[in-house]
């Protein structure tokens with residue numbers, strides 16, 4: 001009932017002009033992009049051109065999302081999520097509405113992108129995701145609600161970006177928002193405490209989901225079931241050592257998971273554990289040259305896949 005009330009109050013037609021009470025920003029609604037548990041997101045036209053505008057009756061949820069976006073902007077390198085433009089209130093004909101505006105991230109969600117461009121992309125997108133997660137974890141945050149709908153592949157060149165930061169939680173607290181299939185609590189494989197291993201579990205589930213686009217439910221022992229799903233899939237089973245470690249919380253960081261995944265992707269998948277060990281020793285010996293190699297590997301993989309992507313469009 002409550003939800004319907006706010007939804008009705010935040011429902012506006014294309015062409016509606018929203019004027020910020022405090023900062024005077026001027027936005028014209030183009031169309032609705034979607035709605036979530038506590039607000040509606042519109043595509044709007046503002047001084048910066050196309051802008052995503054999220055409005056809600058709940059000022060707390062708006063403030064908390066704005067704080068996460070501010071924290072994202074402190075992550076070194078390009079922001080993993082949309083850049084925040086401004087937060088304001090609007091005295092609408094139906095009363096005061098809280099809103100914030102942010103960069104409009106254009107592109108398909110991760111599953112749609114993989115369906116269109118092929119599973120060759122899964123590895124490289126997950127490597128990109130792990131890179132971003134590592135930075136986010138270093139800043140003391142857990143993304144929480146990792147799922148394809150919250151991951152947009154923008155570009156070209158393809159680049160994974162987060163949208164919907166509502167689940168992003170400070171380390172040590174209880175995860176704010178989650179989705180069953182990607183939640184380790186649901187599978188009986190851990191708690192809902194905000195920590196890096198929580199996101200790495202979801203990353204592993206995201207990887208599995210790219211090969212099983214139809215999600216499956218838990219039946220009995222979650223651990224046994226997931227292992228069976230991975231190992232019985234002819235292509236997915238190649239990644240089994242990395243996926244298992246992530247599912248069982250055995251990776252101390254996203255960086256470690258990324259390192260192992262890169263080894264598998266560089267086609268040395270016949271003896272992954274041996275390679276992982278060798279790589280770990282090498283990394284200890286020469287940390288700098290290790291990360292240089294990783295960067296070059298990611299670059300090469302991206303270039304090759306990007307060339308294939310362009311080629312498929314020319315055909």
Ligand SMILES: Nc1ncnc2c1ncn2[C@@H]1O[C@H](COP(=O)(O)OP(=O)(O)OP(=O)(O)O)[C@@H](O)[C@H]1O
Pocket residue numbers: 033034035036037038039040041052054082102103104105106149163164165166177
């Ligand atoms: N910055 C953005 N750029 C482009 N599209 C966006 C952006 N932010 C949100 N969207 C779109 O708006 C939809 C609604 O977003 P929102 O964050 O409110 O909720 P949700 O992800 O659907 O649900 P919930 O918050 O309950 O998990 C998203 O699914 C996405 O399609």
